[in-house]
Amino acid sequence: MIEFFDYQHLLCATDGFSAASLIGKGSHGSVYKAILKDNTVVAVKKPLQTNDYSKLENEARVLWSLRQTPLVVNFLGTSLDSANNKLLVMEFMPNGSLHDLLLAPVTWPKRLQIITQIARAVEFLHQANPLVIHRDIKAENILFDSNWNLKLADFGLAVSPSELRSYAGQPAGTIGYLDPCYTTPSKLSTKSDVFSFGVVVLEVISGRKAMDISKSPASIVEWARPLIERRNFDGIYDGRIALPEYLAGRMRKAVELAGRCVCVEQGKRPSMGEILEAMEMETSCCCIERFKFFQNRVWSGLAVVVGMRRRRRRLKMEANLKWCSSRQGAPNC
Template identity: 50%
Template sequence: MKEFKHEELVEATESYSRTHLIGKGSHGCIYKATLRNGQIVAIKTPSLGVCNLQDTSTIENEAHILSSLSPNRFLVNLLGTSHDSTTGHRVLVMEHMPGGMLHDSLHLTSTPPSWPRRAKMGVQIARAVRFLHDSKPLIIHRDIKSENILFDSKSNIRLADFGLAVCASSPSHQRLVSLPAGTMGYLDPSYTTPCKLSTKNDVFSFGVVLMEIMSGTKAIDVSRAPASIVEWSMGLIEENRIMEICDKRVEMPRHMEGAIRHLIILASRCVSSDEETRPSMTEIVSKMERFRIPICIWADMVQGLVHLKTRKKPETVAGTSGHGGVPRPKFLLREILAGDIL
C-alpha cells in the first residue's frame, strides 16, 4: 500500500482547514485535497472526539479492510495511507467522489432522479455489496445506508465508509463486533448479538436503501405513520398497494411499472423478518439484471427517431431556438448513450 508523506497532505488541505472539509461523521472527517501531482483525493482523518478518546479503531479497521480488497468500480477505493507525526494517528487517502451522496440526491434536491436512474442505482449498489460478500474472506459492511453511498465523476454509485466492516475470518477484529453496530432505520432487527452477524444483515440494509430509492422517503421519517420505511412499505404491500410506495414527485413511465414493481417486491424480501428467507446478494443481482427495459422499448425509441428524422424541420429541445437548438432525435440519443437505463 502506498505511504503518502503527511507533510504533503497537510499542504494540500492547508493544515486541514475547514474550507477543505467535505464530510463529517462520528468516526472521521473527510477533506478534499489536490496533491502536488494534480490528483484530487479525499483525505480521511479521525474525528476530534475519536482522537480525544484515543480510539482510532474504525480508521485502522477501514484501512485493513480496504487494503485487503482489490480495487472495484463500485467501491470508494483506498489509494494509500499516511501517519500524522503529531498525533500518531493513521490518515487515509481515498478516491474523491465529486457527485455527493445518494441521501442528498433523493432528499435534498429539487430534481429527483428519474426512474431509469433509480433502477440503475439499485443494481450498482447490489453489485457493490455482492463484491464484498463474494470476497475471500467475505466482508460484511454493517453500515449500508444512503449517506454511505456516493457518486463518482460519471454519476456511478460507489459504496463508502468501511469503518464498521468486518472480515468474517479475522479474529483480530472481534473487538469491533462485541456489540451489533449500524444506523437506526437501516439496522437489521435480527442482529441483536454478535453471533447473529451474517451477510443477511447487509441484505436487510440494502433492502431499506432500495425502498428509500423507490419511495424517495427517508428510512426513518417521524412525519410518516409508521415512521419506519420498512413498516410503512410492508403495510402497503400487504394491502396490495405496491405502487403507492413510489415517489410521487417523478412521473412513472408506463413501460417501467413492471420493473419497478418487481424491485419493490425484491426489496420487501430483503427486509423480511425471517432472515432465512432473505435472498443472497448474488440472487439479488441476478434478479435485478433481469428487470432491464424490454427490447420493445428500444424499438419504440428507434421508431420515434425515424419518425422525427423524416420531418422537414426537426423538433428542437424546449427552450432553444430553431437555429441553435438541438434536434430532438439527437437529444434522445444523448439520453440513451448517457446510460440512463439499467
C-alpha cells in the same frame, strides 16, 4: 499500489484541515478534500476522536484485503500525523452521495440502474476472499465519481465472518438500516447487509428517508411493509415524477424484491447473488420493454398518418366525382 503520503503535504493540501475543506462527517470520522501539489484531488479521512483510530485501522485493513474494483471507493494510501496516528487517503468522489442525489427527483431508468449497481457492489463484498460484511450500507455511504459511477464507501464497521469468533463488540450500524435480527455478534450474517440493501432500495423507489421523524411511522420499512402486503405499489412510488408505462412492471418487481430483503426472518431474505441476478434481468427487460414501447408508439403514429392520408385521398376522389357529376357531358369528364 498503496502509497504513503507525507503528513505535512496533506496539512497544506487541506489548508490545515480547515472547515472549508471538510466534505463529510460521520459517526467514525471526518473527510477533507485535499488538493495535492500536482493538482490531484483526494479525500483524507481522520477520526473524530484523536484517541480512537480503531475504525480507521479496520477500514484500511479491509480495503487492503479487497482486490481493486470500480465498485468500491479506491484506497490510495495512508499517512501518519505528528502523534504517529494513522490517516487514510481515498479517491475523491466529487458528485456526492446517493442521499444527496435523492433530494431531487431522479428519472426511473436511473433508479433501476442505481439499484442494480448497489447490488453488484454488495455482491462483490460477499464473494470476496475473505468474505466481507459491510454492516453500514446506507444512502450516505454510496458515492458517485466524476462520471456518476456508483461506489461503496466507509468500511469502518466492516468485518469478515472469520473475525466474529474473536469479536466481542456490540452490534453496530445505523438506525433505520440496521437488521432487527442482528441483536448479538453471533447473529451477524450477509443477510444483515441484505436488509440494509432493501432499505436503500425503498429509499430509491420512494424518495423517502430511511428514518424520518416528521412522518408516521418514522421507519421506511414499517411504512412500506403494509403497502407491499396490500400490493399498493403506487403508494410507494416517488410522486415527484411520473412512472413511465413501460417501467411499471419492472419497478413493481423491484418493490417486491425490497420487501423480501427487509423480511423480519433472516432465512426468508434472498442472497445478494439472487438479488443481482433478478435486477440484471429486470434491467435488460427494461431496455427491451422501452424499445417495444417506443416502437409501438412509432407504429401507432405511422398508422395515424397513413389513415389521415388515405382519408384525404378518399375525400379528394369523392369531391372530384361530385364535380364531374355536376358537369356531365363536359370534354374533361
